[in-house]
Each structure stands twice: as C-alpha cells, then as structure tokens.
Amino acid sequence: MNFHKLNITAGISIRCLKYSTNVTKPELPASFVNDNVEYEISRDKSGLRRQHKNILHETNPYSEAHSWIHLTEKYQRGVYGKYGAKSNISPQICFGTKSEIAAAKKFQTITQPKTIQQMIETARAAKAAKLAAIAEREDGIAKKLxxxxQWKADLNAKVAKREADAAAAIARKERLIEEVRRHFGxxxxxxxxxxxxxxxxxxxxxxxxxKEAKRKVKEEKMMAKLVKQTS
Structure with missing residues (x-):
C-alpha cells in the first residue's frame, strides 16, 4: 500500500477545509431589503366556500338571497331561529300577519274549544277519578282478603257436607236394598x-x-226459640 499517496491526499483535504472556513459569506445589498412591504401571514387553505365557512363560524350562510327558497318565510324563520341577530333578519318574520293570527284563532276555537285552564281542570278531574277507582278497588280486594x-272454611264445610250426604245416601240405598231382600226372603x-x-x-x-223427622226438628227449634223469647 502506498502511504505516500495517502499522506498527500489527507494534506490537500485539510488545506481545502481551512480555506473554506476562512471564506466570509456575502451580504445582500441594502436595496434588496424593503421594510415597508406587508407580507401575508396566514392563507386560506381549507378550500371551503364562503357559505360553508359561515356555517362553520355559526353565522348566516348567505348575506343575500341566492335562490327563491332563501326568500320564503319558512327558510328565514329557520335561519333566525338558528343564528338569531347574526342572521340580519328581522324577528318580525317569526310572527304571522293579522289575517294569519285570526285564522289560527278561529281554527283553534273549532278544534280546541276548551281553554288551557279548562283542559287542566278536566285532566285533574279524570286523574282524581282514576285514583279514586283504584283506591276503591284496592279496598275491595283488602276486604275480600x-x-x-272464612270463605275457605265455608267451602270446606260445604264439601264435607256433600261428602257426608253422598255417603249417607249410599248407606241408605244399601240399607233399602237389604230390606227388600229380607222382605222376599x-x-x-x-x-x-x-x-x-x-x-x-x-x-x-x-x-x-x-221429611217427618225434619219437620219435628224444625218444630223443636221453633218451640225452643219461643221459650227463649218468653223467658
């Protein structure tokens, strides 16, 4: 390897580096600098239309009508209701004309003849009647409970009586059959x-x-009752 060539190359590069550090940067002439120029600091890069920007900033999208729809009362009322005084629309448009108000009142008297106070009183009376019916039903249920x-006891007594009557009827039938057989021998x-x-x-x-036995029992009860009343 040729070390002599390496030393020469390194020396040349070092001298070039020293030369480049000693060179001063050129300064711009004073005529190129203008302090009176106003540079634009910010630019609109959104690409949105004016009406879309207004919507973004919560203002009236259109400062003037661009369509027949923008001249309708419905649209202008909606814009005023959304943006208020910023919409530059008179709030008077939110109220109908005298003829419209008169027609609305006439329609209301036909469809809703009762006043608000009367409707409130009717609703209160209906609610009170409903609550009274519920309370009455609950009281009836409580009394029945x-x-x-007692109803259970009465039912059990009736069932027991029917069973006893059925058993007595069967026994009586068997007894009569046995008597008939004894009669024939x-x-x-x-x-x-x-x-x-x-x-x-x-x-x-x-x-x-x-029947005769029942009559006698009934007579005995009547006599006992009379004796009790006279004593």
Whole structure:
C-alpha cells in the first residue's frame, strides 16, 4: 500500500477545509431589503366556500338571497331561529300577519274549544277519578282478603257436607236394598221388576220418614226459640 499517496491526499483535504472556513459569506445589498412591504401571514387553505365557512363560524350562510327558497318565510324563520341577530333578519318574520293570527284563532276555537285552564281542570278531574277507582278497588280486594279464611272454611264445610250426604245416601240405598231382600226372603236380582217396585216403595217410605223427622226438628227449634223469647 502506498502511504505516500495517502499522506498527500489527507494534506490537500485539510488545506481545502481551512480555506473554506476562512471564506466570509456575502451580504445582500441594502436595496434588496424593503421594510415597508406587508407580507401575508396566514392563507386560506381549507378550500371551503364562503357559505360553508359561515356555517362553520355559526353565522348566516348567505348575506343575500341566492335562490327563491332563501326568500320564503319558512327558510328565514329557520335561519333566525338558528343564528338569531347574526342572521340580519328581522324577528318580525317569526310572527304571522293579522289575517294569519285570526285564522289560527278561529281554527283553534273549532278544534280546541276548551281553554288551557279548562283542559287542566278536566285532566285533574279524570286523574282524581282514576285514583279514586283504584283506591276503591284496592279496598275491595283488602276486604275480600280478610274474608278469605272464612270463605275457605265455608267451602270446606260445604264439601264435607256433600261428602257426608253422598255417603249417607249410599248407606241408605244399601240399607233399602237389604230390606227388600229380607222382605222376599231370598236373594233377588236387582234387575228384577218385583225388586225395583219394592225398592221404589221403600224409598218413598224412607223419604216420608226423613221429611217427618225434619219437620219435628224444625218444630223443636221453633218451640225452643219461643221459650227463649218468653223467658
């Protein structure tokens, strides 16, 4: 490797570096500097249209009408309701003319003949009636719940009485059948006509006896009641 060439190259580069650091930068002439020029600091880079910028800044999009729609009362009322005094629209447009107000009043008297106070009173009366009906129904339910146990007891008593009556009727039927068989002195088929006739007679006699027994019980109760009243 040729170290002599390397030393020469390094020396040249060092001398060039020293020369470049000693060179002074040129200054601009005084005629090129103008302190009176106003430079634009900010630029509009959004690309939005004027009406869109106004909407962004919450102002009236259009300073003047660009379409027939912008001249309608509905549009102008909406703009005033949204932007207020910034819209440069007279608030008078939000109120109808005398003829419109008169027509609205006439329509209201037909569709809503009652005043607001009357409607409030009607609603209050309806609500009070509804609450009273609910309270009455709840009271009725509470009273029925109080009688529930008594109703259960009565129902159980009726069921027991019916079961007892059914058992007594079965026993009475069997007793009458046995009496008919003893009357004939031998075993008779229950489908035999003689057996049926005798059984019917026995049933009639038994009913008559039961009726007589009930009458006696009733008379005894009446006598006991009279004795109690006179004593």
């Amino acid at each position: 109080e009688k529930l146990e 031998f075993k008779v088929d229950t489908r035999d006509e003689r057996f049926k006739e005798m059984l019917e007679q026995k049933e009639k006699e038994d009913k008559r006896k039961q």
